[in-house]
Amino acid sequence: MTEFNAELRSVAAGSLPHTDSVAACQLALSTLDIPTWPQLPRLSFLENMYVQFSERFPGVVINNEQIYIDRERDLDPELEA
Incomplete structure (x- = not known):
């Protein structure tokens, strides 16, 4: 060894x-x-780690220098994709 x-x-x-x-x-x-x-x-807000790695995350919304999950949205189609 x-x-x-x-x-x-x-x-x-x-x-x-x-x-x-x-x-x-x-x-x-x-x-x-x-x-x-x-x-x-x-x-830049776009350099934020969460913004860079959340692409295609179900329900993610990136808008006006905010990132959040839209829990009102039907996430099933995105989860099944």
């Missing part, structure tokens, strides 16, 4: 507080061992 050798490389998890996308990318590229594409929710 080979011995496990952890390299313990740094990676970002989550979003950055920047409003300047160039500065955020430069920071990610210059400081992380494994750079990631930064999410910038202060730059």
